Amino acid sequence: MKSFKALLTASTFLGAAAVASAAEIEVTHWWTSGGEAAAVAEFAKAFEEKTGHTWVDGAIAGGGNTARPIMVSRITGGDPMGATQFNHGRQTEELIEAGLMRDLTELAEKEGWRDFIRPTSLLDSCTVDGRIYCVPVNIHSWQWLWLSNKAFEDAGVPVPTNWDEFVAAAPALRAAGKIPLALGGQPWQSSGLFNVLMVALAGPDVLVKVYGDKDTEVAAGPEIARVFKAAEDAREMTQGSNVQDWNQATNLVITDQAGGQIMGDWAQGEFQVAGEVAGEDYTCLPGLGENEIISTDGDAFYFPVTDDPEVQEAQLALASTMLQPDVQVAFNLKKGSLPVRGDVDLQAANDCMRKGLEILAEGKTMPAVNQLNTEDTNNQLNDLFVEFFNDTSITAEEAQKRFVDIVAQAD
Amino acid sequence: MPAHARPNQLFRNLSAKIASIPMILTALxxxxxxxxxxxxxxxxxxxxxxxxxFVGLDQYDRLWSTSKWIISLQNLLIYGVCMLVLSLVIGFVLAALLDQKIRFExxxxxxxxxxxxxxxxVTGLVWQWILNPDFGIQSIVRGLGWESFNFDPLYNADIVIFGILIAGLWQSSGLIMCIMLAGLRGIDEEIWKAARIDGIPTWKTYLFIVIPMMRPVFITALVLISxxxxxxxxxxxxxxxxxxxxxxxxxxxxVYDSMFLAQNLGQGFAASTMMLLAVIIVIVPWAYLEFGGRKRHG
Structure with a gap:
């Protein structure tokens, strides 16, 4: 044991001598599906080639809800990884306040992040008390309706161009033996669907008032009541989709068993893997065709505080690498998300991604729900909406009353 | 009585007491x-x-006004009562059947x-597939010709808890059976002979003689199941x-969801305290009757 340790120490010194302070850095994330894994491999490749440090992949399977508790307990438990993915917003608020996350302000100022990161709200949600604590790496948006052209053809109705037309086409889809709207059983999908309806039908201002200002009057008002009525329609349309995961629901659309799905732009990766062509096989409607706007959800990397100077240096190198233009392009093309830099060119982007880029260029963006709500509130919303979408005995009025309670409790 | 006549109680079995210090510390x-x-x-x-x-009872207020918590409790009650009764019954019946000196026991x-x-x-995943209407029992029975057969407990909110109960029973009845079997084997053969001579039917012997004699075995099983x-x-x-x-x-x-998903430790702690309280309410009177009484008999 002792000699083994000595050997290890010796080899560390040797390694250190060979490459000036090359460190191993463990990076945890929850990108495990095919497209996601390919995208994160781009980061690893670029990081190892450009800096000479070693990327130790710490993928955690099971999605963010499984991965985040593990990450948080490792950081609070005193066993921090070198870098970790989170959704920027309020998920890490307390970790930053407790001084467990590394301050990246110096690097950000040196490289001028504020000049090229677009929209700047991305950087704002990484900022606490004027200091920057994370690197946003992509933009994902929730407000998309994915429609199967073939399903509507089978039902003998034209492919809808907005939500109302879609609702009107639902009976025809049913008659043709199809599920009008695919929805998986995971709670976050139900609340996500509702939030998208809210943006599309009541407008982004209402959402910001409700979740941002916690305005209970607006939450109890007629605009939200209309959204709940629409959610009731949506609930009717989702009957019969016995799937759990979001990609299984997307698969119902891909295989033309369902008319459509409301899901973030990460669903696009599934269409791509299945070899479907945007515009021919499927149609995407940003903002449900009602209100063309996209939220700036997305992923960001955080760097927990560490004493090891080598790891500290590798952390900065990684942060810098992730934002380089060529890395941004390579990563986002594989991920199906939009780059955080306004100055890169996405030649290979498909129709739907282009729509997203246009909306982004026009500045029609809004904050993500994650940036406004704490995880606690999001979790309560998940519980409410997963119950609402699965239990037809809950009326829109009852659900709205509970919605108002949650908003009143939120901080 | 002089002090040296009786050794100090504290130092009796000293080595045993020292050996149990780690466990005592852990427990405390x-x-x-x-x-x-x-x-x-x-x-x-x-x-x-x-x-x-400190925020006083706020977490408890919120807990008891959350429908998820109320539904959780109802589910636990249904699951608990059914699980307790059914595992004891199934476990005992299986054990009694195995005890008939059958072949291939x-x-x-x-x-x-x-x-x-x-x-x-693993149990959960296996039963998820078995009960899935598209792959499991329902699709097999439909494939055999009964087109209208409907069995999808996991997708029906009214009976989903019974779908979970089936899996729970399948997993744990075997253990209860083994404990019961051991208990049955511990019953003296003479008692059976005596009962037979008196012409008592077998089921009555089980119900009124054997089961009361197996009280400690039942308590072990009860604790394990609970x-x-x-x-x-x-x-x-x-x-x-x-x-x-x-x-x-x-x-x-x-508890898990609020502590780790919702990042709300206070709420999770309030829920787990309520769980502890519920257990205490059940355990304390029972322990009092069980152990408190015996002491008096000396």
Whole structure:
């Protein structure tokens, strides 16, 4: 044991001598599906080639809800990884306040992040008390309706161009033996669907008032009541989709068993893997065709505080690498998300991604729900909406009353 | 009485006492200390990190006005009562059947006990597939020609908890059977002979003679089943994830969800304190009757 340790120490010194302070850095994330894994491999490749440090992949399977508790307990438990993915917003608020996350302000100022990161709200949600604590790496948006052209053809109705037309086409889809709207059983999908309806039908201002200002009057008002009525329609349309995961629901659309799905732009990766062509096989409607706007959800990397100077240096190198233009392009093309830099060119982007880029260029963006709500509130919303979408005995009025309670409790 | 006549009680069996110090410390620090800490922090508004910022009974107010918690409790009650009664009945009947000096007893015993070797996660996944209407029992029966056959407990909010119960029973009845079998083997053959001579029917012998004699065995089984009931979590996660909707939520999952998903430690602590309280309310009177009484007999 002792000699083994000595050997290890010796080899560390040797390694250190060979490459000036090359460190191993463990990076945890929850990108495990095919497209996601390919995208994160781009980061690893670029990081190892450009800096000479070693990327130790710490993928955690099971999605963010499984991965985040593990990450948080490792950081609070005193066993921090070198870098970790989170959704920027309020998920890490307390970790930053407790001084467990590394301050990246110096690097950000040196490289001028504020000049090229677009929209700047991305950087704002990484900022606490004027200091920057994370690197946003992509933009994902929730407000998309994915429609199967073939399903509507089978039902003998034209492919809808907005939500109302879609609702009107639902009976025809049913008659043709199809599920009008695919929805998986995971709670976050139900609340996500509702939030998208809210943006599309009541407008982004209402959402910001409700979740941002916690305005209970607006939450109890007629605009939200209309959204709940629409959610009731949506609930009717989702009957019969016995799937759990979001990609299984997307698969119902891909295989033309369902008319459509409301899901973030990460669903696009599934269409791509299945070899479907945007515009021919499927149609995407940003903002449900009602209100063309996209939220700036997305992923960001955080760097927990560490004493090891080598790891500290590798952390900065990684942060810098992730934002380089060529890395941004390579990563986002594989991920199906939009780059955080306004100055890169996405030649290979498909129709739907282009729509997203246009909306982004026009500045029609809004904050993500994650940036406004704490995880606690999001979790309560998940519980409410997963119950609402699965239990037809809950009326829109009852659900709205509970919605108002949650908003009143939120901080 | 002079002091030296009787050795100090504290130093009797000294080595045994020293040996049990680690366990005593563990019990005190980890169980009692942890429990106390949890209860104290359940009165705070701790979010992701524990903070001593007292808010009185706010967490409990919120807990009892949350429909997810109420549904969790109802589910636990239904699951608990059914699980307790059915595992005891199934376990005992299987044991009694095996006790009839049948052939291949070892083989049967192994088969019945085998599910217990699987973790709850594996059990849950297996039953999720069996009960899935598109692959499992329903699709097989429909494939055989009964087109209108409907059996999808995991997708029906009204009966989903019974879908979980089936898996729980399948997993744990084997163990209860083994304990019962051991108990039955412990009954003196003479008692059976005496009962037979008196012309008492077999079922009456079981019900009125054998079962009362097996009281300690039943208590062991009861404790094992109850701890399994209170901590049921992984089975639900693997089978339904709490769905459809929130129809199959259980208290242990509520605690986990609020502590780790919602980053709201205070709420999770309040829920776990309520779970502890419920257990105490059941255990204390029972323990008092069971152990308190015996002491008096001396």
């Amino acid at each position: 620090v980890v169980f009692v200390g942890g429990t106390g800490w949890t209860i104290v922090y359940s009165f705070t508004n701790s979010k992701l990190l524990p903070r001593l910022n 070892n083989t049967f015993r192994t088969i019945f006990l085998y599910p217990f070797a699987l973790s709850f996660i 701890t399994g009931i209170v901590r049921v979590y992984d089975l639900v996660v693997a089978q339904t994830g709490g769905g459809p909707g929130i129809a199959s939520e259980v208290p242990a999952k509520y």
